[in-house]
Amino acid sequence: MTAEPLAPPVTHYENFPVASWLCPAALRPAVAAIYAYARTADDLADEGEVDAATRLQRLAEYRAELQAAAAGSPRQNSAWPEVFAPLAAVMARHRLPLAPLEHLLDAFEQDVRATRGGAVPADLDALLDYCSRSANPVGRLMLHLYGIEDPDTRARSDAVCSALQLINFWQDLSVDLPRQRYYLPADRCAHHGVDPRAPVRGPEFSNLIAELHQFTRALLQKGSPIVFEVPGRSGWELRLVVQGAERMLEQIAASGDRLLEQRPRLHARDVPRLLWRALCMRRPPP
Numbered sequence: 001m002t003a004e005p006l007a008p009p010v011t012h013y014e015n016f017p018v019a020s021w022l023c024p025a026a027l028r029p030a031v032a033a034i035y036a037y038a039r040t041a042d043d044l045a046d047e048g049e050v051d052a053a054t055r056l057q058r059l060a061e062y063r064a065e066l067q068a069a070a071a072g073s074p075r076q077n078s079a080w081p082e083v084f085a086p087l088a089a090v091m092a093r094h095r096l097p098l099a100p101l102e103h104l105l106d107a108f109e110q111d112v113r114a115t116r117g118g119a120v121p122a123d124l125d126a127l128l129d130y131c132s133r134s135a136n137p138v139g140r141l142m143l144h145l146y147g148i149e150d151p152d153t154r155a156r157s158d159a160v161c162s163a164l165q166l167i168n169f170w171q172d173l174s175v176d177l178p179r180q181r182y183y184l185p186a187d188r189c190a191h192h193g194v195d196p197r198a199p200v201r202g203p204e205f206s207n208l209i210a211e212l213h214q215f216t217r218a219l220l221q222k223g224s225p226i227v228f229e230v231p232g233r234s235g236w237e238l239r240l241v242v243q244g245a246e247r248m249l250e251q252i253a254a255s256g257d258r259l260l261e262q263r264p265r266l267h268a269r270d271v272p273r274l275l276w277r278a279l280c281m282r283r284p285p286p
Helices: 025-046 052-070 081-094 098-115 124-134 136-146 151-171 173-179 186-192 203-228 232-260 268-280
Strands: none
Touching: 025 052, 025 081, 025 098, 025 136, 052 081, 052 098, 098 124, 098 136, 124 136, 124 151, 136 151, 151 173, 151 203, 151 232, 173 232, 186 203, 203 232, 232 268
């Protein structure tokens, strides 16, 4: 989850849209507080030159501060006052559920224990299980802010958020593999004759990427009707997020085995195309 405010929101992939100009003004402080919470926790798990034990200790301290904020008594000597003071206010004002915020920490702890330990996900189900903690909780928090509790809409949110997380994995292979962070599923790698820890350019890897692209795009399309279920400007922001993801998947497919050497990204020249595609989205038939 790399980070900067989205302006426009389609130029960058977190697992959720940040408080952009399309976000309703009344919700921007809440979205910004959730973003700051997730971004800081991600940094604790991933940034700097410290060992895994230290990272896990810091995440445990972070969790304790979250629980204090949820109880309405944020710590006076907080190590992260810029995170938990606004978050405590937002949790009280919007009655944010604690569980999704804790699930994010579960995912970051998993990252430290498994990914930094050189583990390779067994299959796509294992990756989706990780996404259920690393990505989907933020989508559910956004739905809570919008007052949407419908189970079908939550399922579509989960599909979009998981697809965005998978896109990040495929997009960042050239960055993650040298850092010994492994996200290529072992069973699909074995099927295509690819070493998940040390893939090399060639038709085998290109075929693997084609399969992963197809799976991720189907997941994104399964969730994309959510853009018609979130009201107003937020729904339009989601249209741009979905179309940005579609465009990135196109670039991933076009890159093939070059993903091992370069990271595809969106550019300003993509914005008119994304705006047009967002405008042309139509609700699927019942």
